[in-house]
Amino acid sequence: MGVLGCVLRALRIGLVLAFICFQLIITAQSQDADALKALTQGWGNLPPSWTSGDPCGNRWEGITCTNSRIIAITLSAMGLRGQLTGDIATLSELQILDLSYNKGLTGSLPQSIGRLSKLRRLILLGCGLSGKIPDSVGSLEQLIDLSLNDNNFSGEIPASIGNLKKLYWLDVANNQLSGGIPVSSGNTPGLDLLVNTKHFHFGMNRFSGTISPRLFHSKMTLIHVLFDNNRLSGSIPSTLGLVSTLEAVRFDRNSMSGDLPSNLGNLTHVNELFLSNNDLTGPIPDLTGMNSLNNLDLSNNSFDAAEVPKWLATLQSLTTLTMEGTELEGELPPEIFNIPQLQNVRLRNNRISGTFGLKGSYSGQLQTIDLQNNSISQVIVGLDYNFTLKLADNPYCQEAGASSPFCTKQQDLGSSYTTPVSCIPPRCSSDQIPSPTCKCSYPFTGTLVFRAPPAFGSTNFFTELQRDLLQKLNNFRLPVESLSLSDVSVDQFGYLNMKLAVFPAVQDHFNRTGVFSLAFVFSNQTYKPPKEYGPYVFYASTYTQFGGARSNSKSHTGIVVGAAVGGSVLLLLLVCAGGYAYYQRKRVEKAKQQANPFVSWDSNGAGGDVPQLKGARFFSLEELQKSTHNFSEANNIGSGGYGKVYRGVLNDGQIVAIKRSQQGSMQGSREFKNEVELLSRVHHKNLVKLVGFCFDKGEHTLVYEFIPNGTLMDSLSGKSGIQLDWLKRLMVTLGSARGLQYLHELADPPIIHRDIKSSNILLDERLNAKVADFGLSKLFGDTDQKGYVTTQVKGTMGYLDPEYFMTNQLTEKSDIYSFGVVMLELITARRPIQDGKYIVKEIREAKDGKNDLYSLQRVMDPILLSNTTLLVGFEKYVDLALKCVQEEAAKRPTMGEVVKEIEHIVQLAGINPNADNSSSYEVSIAGNYGHPYSDNSLFQYSGSIPLTRPELP
Numbered sequence: 026m027g028v029l030g031c032v033l034r035a036l037r038i039g040l041v042l043a044f045i046c047f048q049l050i051i052t053a054q055s056q057d058a059d060a061l062k063a064l065t066q067g068w069g070n071l072p073p074s075w076t077s078g079d080p081c082g083n084r085w086e087g088i089t090c091t092n093s094r095i096i097a098i099t100l101s102a103m104g105l106r107g108q109l110t111g112d113i114a115t116l117s118e119l120q121i122l123d124l125s126y127n128k129g130l131t132g133s134l135p136q137s138i139g140r141l142s143k144l145r146r147l148i149l150l151g152c153g154l155s156g157k158i159p160d161s162v163g164s165l166e167q168l169i170d171l172s173l174n175d176n177n178f179s180g181e182i183p184a185s186i187g188n189l190k191k192l193y194w195l196d197v198a199n200n201q202l203s204g205g206i207p208v209s210s211g212n213t214p215g216l217d218l219l220v221n222t223k224h225f226h227f228g229m230n231r232f233s234g235t236i237s238p239r240l241f242h243s244k245m246t247l248i249h250v251l252f253d254n255n256r257l258s259g260s261i262p263s264t265l266g267l268v269s270t271l272e273a274v275r276f277d278r279n280s281m282s283g284d285l286p287s288n289l290g291n292l293t294h295v296n297e298l299f300l301s302n303n304d305l306t307g308p309i310p311d312l313t314g315m316n317s318l319n320n321l322d323l324s325n326n327s328f329d330a331a332e333v334p335k336w337l338a339t340l341q342s343l344t345t346l347t348m349e350g351t352e353l354e355g356e357l358p359p360e361i362f363n364i365p366q367l368q369n370v371r372l373r374n375n376r377i378s379g380t381f382g383l384k385g386s387y388s389g390q391l392q393t394i395d396l397q398n399n400s401i402s403q404v405i406v407g408l409d410y411n412f413t414l415k416l417a418d419n420p421y422c423q424e425a426g427a428s429s430p431f432c433t434k435q436q437d438l439g440s441s442y443t444t445p446v447s448c449i450p451p452r453c454s455s456d457q458i459p460s461p462t463c464k465c466s467y468p469f470t471g472t473l474v475f476r477a478p479p480a481f482g483s484t485n486f487f488t489e490l491q492r493d494l495l496q497k498l499n500n501f502r503l504p505v506e507s508l509s510l511s512d513v514s515v516d517q518f519g520y521l522n523m524k525l526a527v528f529p530a531v532q533d534h535f536n537r538t539g540v541f542s543l544a545f546v547f548s549n550q551t552y553k554p555p556k557e558y559g560p561y562v563f564y565a566s567t568y569t570q571f572g573g574a575r576s577n578s579k580s581h582t583g584i585v586v587g588a589a590v591g592g593s594v595l596l597l598l599l600v601c602a603g604g605y606a607y608y609q610r611k612r613v614e615k616a617k618q619q620a621n622p623f624v625s626w627d628s629n630g631a632g633g634d635v636p637q638l639k640g641a642r643f644f645s646l647e648e649l650q651k652s653t654h655n656f657s658e659a660n661n662i663g664s665g666g667y668g669k670v671y672r673g674v675l676n677d678g679q680i681v682a683i684k685r686s687q688q689g690s691m692q693g694s695r696e697f698k699n700e701v702e703l704l705s706r707v708h709h710k711n712l713v714k715l716v717g718f719c720f721d722k723g724e725h726t727l728v729y730e731f732i733p734n735g736t737l738m739d740s741l742s743g744k745s746g747i748q749l750d751w752l753k754r755l756m757v758t759l760g761s762a763r764g765l766q767y768l769h770e771l772a773d774p775p776i777i778h779r780d781i782k783s784s785n786i787l788l789d790e791r792l793n794a795k796v797a798d799f800g801l802s803k804l805f806g807d808t809d810q811k812g813y814v815t816t817q818v819k820g821t822m823g824y825l826d827p828e829y830f831m832t833n834q835l836t837e838k839s840d841i842y843s844f845g846v847v848m849l850e851l852i853t854a855r856r857p858i859q860d861g862k863y864i865v866k867e868i869r870e871a872k873d874g875k876n877d878l879y880s881l882q883r884v885m886d887p888i889l890l891s892n893t894t895l896l897v898g899f900e901k902y903v904d905l906a907l908k909c910v911q912e913e914a915a916k917r918p919t920m921g922e923v924v925k926e927i928e929h930i931v932q933l934a935g936i937n938p939n940a941d942n943s944s945s946y947e948v949s950i951a952g953n954y955g956h957p958y959s960d961n962s963l964f965q966y967s968g969s970i971p972l973t974r975p976e977l978p
């Protein structure tokens with residue numbers, strides 16, 4: 026071949042390359058890349074991985090994508106500097122924006138943020154943002170978490186926030202916000218419309234004016250109402266007493282006046298009630314009935330002079346009673362000290378008189394009784410007293426004088442706690458810090474603030490918190506080795522502050538993903554301390570030691586700008602190099618495909634080309650034989666009507682479940698291909714995923730992801746050793762219902778499962794439900810002739826829809842029936858037909874007419890009855906199950922309706938059903954987490970859920 030040929034060839038390759046480059050630039054580069062670059066242009070301290078190529082394709086730290094679109098940005102605590110410009114609005118698929126703990130992020134929140142119609146979490150706490158909160162946040166319909174606390178926002182709180190129907194968490198604390206708290210009127214929205222919101226965190230602002238009684242009503246589901254440290258006036262609305270879900274209430278440090286509402290005693294779940302430092306008047310209402318009250322502070326108000334109320338002794342959960350300066354008079358009733366958990370009684374600056382006597386039995390927890398500046402003249406205390414008694418500035422001390430141990434004026438020392446170290450701390454180099462286990466490293470640090478603190482007098486409070494934190498951080502699979510608490514103090518605003526240091530495992534430092542994930546656990550309130558600790562907030566310090574020892578945090582701004590502005594040539598070259606690699610890979614793939622038996626289908630005229638598989642891949646028989654030790658019996662994990670199931674380990678280490686059909690039970694190759702194509706397109710987190718298939722040498726085999734915790738049937742029967750409490754059963758019901766709803770309503774074409782049963786619902790490592798074997802009856806069965814009618818009834822005895830059985834008319838409603846039977850199994854832990862009894866009939870009869878739990882006890886799973894958790898929503902659950910198993914298909918609900926009702930029940934049980942990214946499948950950000958104040962064990966995602974990363978086309 027001559028020179029000319031060579032040149033021509035080179036030219037041809039060049040053209041091909043140029044074409045590929047062109048394609049790549051247009052299609053492969055995520056359309057969000059430009060928007061992100063525009064947004065972060067000029068930002069300081071961006072991650073170094075942000076220098077090349079495409080944010081989605083090149084795995085930029087802190088960026089999560091789905092289908093080449095950015096769905097999450099999480100960049101916390103890394104010293105980010107810059108402004109949030111209107112460019113953010115271009116990232117129209119964004120669901121999570123967490124830029125918390127970056128004080129260098131300044132300027133205002135752009136109005137255009139309201140265009141991010143998919144945004145679910147807007148977390149900007151601990152930044153340096155200022156200006157008004159734009160009205161447009163009220164257009165973020167999907168928002169569940171709005172955290173704008175600890176910034177410098179000013180102006181009024183937008184009434185439009187009232188439009189956010191899904192809002193769960195509203196936190197604007199610690200800003201400069203002013204004006205009143207907006208309520209709706211006519212067409213104007215207001216915060217009273219937020220019936221799904223659990224958290225009103227409004228403390229530490231300049232809110233003023235009166236609180237409209239319309240703000241609160243019985244439909245609300247608030248658990249934390251914190252309005253402390255503002256300038257609010259007027260009375261505390263009596264409608265507050267209608268919000269029976271409340272757990273923490275703070276109106277302290279305002280200018281509230283008037284009488285306290287008399288129905289406060291209705292708030293039986295409140296743990297912390299702080300009303301101190303206001304101008305409240307009138308009598309102190311009887312709070313008998315507040316059986317959960319742990320910390321009560323009514324200090325410094327202008328209540329009517331009265332004796333110390335006797336009903337205080339009925340508050341059996343009380344640990345701290347604070348009523349300083351509240352005009353109390355008369356003798357102190359000794360019954361109060363019999364409250365079993367009582368630790369602190371603070372009654373300074375009153376006119377309590379007579380004898381203080383404490384003998385015989387009293388709370389063994391008692392630590393401090395502060396009665397300074399009262400009118401007590403006599404003291405009787407047993408010799409073995411072991412609490413601190415403060416009586417300075419009482420007539421008693423004028424007589425007893427310095428001789429009494431009770432009369433010295435002491436400073437409140439507060440509580441001090443520092444995590445003990447179990448070894449001799451090593452001498453660490455430079456700026457490293459020794460961990461409690463004596464390793465030198467760079468911890469992630471910050472201040473943990475309890476916003477309505479319970480009593481914390483004992484060391485237990487801290488050791489328990491520490492234990493809980495470490496355990497949960499490990500559960501979230503964060504690389505945490507140990508942690509320490511120190512510098513405990515209560516500030517003038519009534520908050521309990523402490524330093525928290527979290528030490529890294531593996532290396533001596535955290536990488537960026539580690540820091541973002543760790544920060545998100547706190548900023549998103551994924552970490553939830555035990556309930557009695559009340560609401561908290563964490564303020565992280567900037568983390569700088571991403572490189573470990575000797576690294577210094579350089580600003581990477583220059584590089585980013587350089588790449589964006591001057592580096593286009595380089596970028597093109599890089600893209601082209603990538604494109605070439607891609608081109609090469611394609612060639613290899615093509616060669617592989619030629620050895621693929623599907624190609625031969627073409628020549629057989631089976632129709633279509635190589636199957637359009639999304640996600641699923643082709644396996645050769647050899648590959649599967651290798652992964653299962655030649656289908657050895659040891660790897661056989663089950664069998665069913667379709668053949669045997671094997672556990673296999675693929676070359677890349679992935680564990681799979683391999684469903685191998687019996688010879689001859691399979692349909693023809695064309696149908697098989699169609700069905701595999703169909704199933705490979707079905708993706709939902711509550712459906713077992715098809716990894717691939719094998720159609721080789723007469724083999725008809727499907728390869729699924731392996732689900733480790735077995736079937737629901739095995740859990741209910743006790744075989745797998747997994748015990749499901751009521752909440753977990755609710756979540757299993759919800760998960761499997763959502764999987765089915767997807768098959769019925771979202772899959773295209775819709776898929777009827779035809780064999781719903783408890784052994785077809787699997788539990789993953791977090792006990793999330795995953796429906797298995799959908800589409801199988803069709804795949805392995807005879808072909809369906811007219812859309813929905815099949816010739817032969819399929820299914821499992823006990824789960825069979827009677828109408829389908831009689832008419833052979835298959836519709837979605839047959840699945841609903843089977844699902845109803847599974848729900849009944851979940852409450853009875855019995856097989857559908859057991860000892861000759863049919864579960865549906867049993868429950869119907871047991872329940873007949875009566876609508877209470879007790880009539881069903883006889884047939885219920887004893888585990889549910891023995892468990893101490895309340896069976897919240899149980900009656901509703903039974904009603905729903907019975908609706909699903911109605912004889913007439915038309916009367917049964919649709920799967921969508923079932924999901925809705927279970928979501929409702931789950932909500933009653935105090936869990937946010939949308940806490941995980943349930944509606945968007947496979948959406949997961951680095952170490953994806955659950956949700957504020959929900960049961961953690963239900964909502965943690967495992968780190969093992971793969972991040973969805975876009976592939977090159």
Ligand SMILES: *[C@@H]1O[C@H](CO)[C@@H](O)[C@H](O)[C@H]1NC(C)=O
Pocket residue numbers: 155177179201
């Ligand atoms: C916060 O904003 C106010 C004006 O609203 C301003 O006076 C103050 O200096 C700002 N504080 C900080 C820390 O930026």
Ligand SMILES: *[C@@H]1O[C@H](CO)[C@@H](O)[C@H](O)[C@H]1NC(C)=O
Pocket residue numbers: 266287288291
């Ligand atoms: C709430 O309190 C009021 C007044 O104390 C009382 O009449 C009412 O029955 C209570 N409501 C509930 C639901 O307990």
Ligand SMILES: *[C@@H]1O[C@H](CO)[C@@H](O)[C@H](O)[C@H]1NC(C)=O
Pocket residue numbers: 301302324325347349350
């Ligand atoms: C009550 O007011 C006094 C004087 O302002 C203050 O020192 C004290 O801390 C207040 N007590 C409480 C419990 O807030």
Ligand SMILES: *[C@@H]1O[C@H](CO)[C@@H](O)[C@H](O)[C@H]1NC(C)=O
Pocket residue numbers: 388389390409410411
């Ligand atoms: C204090 O004394 C009481 C009664 O004598 C006892 O029950 C309790 O355990 C003691 N508490 C502490 C912290 O020592």
Ligand SMILES: *[C@@H]1O[C@H](CO)[C@@H](O)[C@H](O)[C@H]1NC(C)=O
Pocket residue numbers: 733734746747789790791792
């Ligand atoms: C579920 O499976 C995982 C992984 O196999 C295991 O670690 C975990 O303990 C199981 N969960 C329960 C509740 O048994």
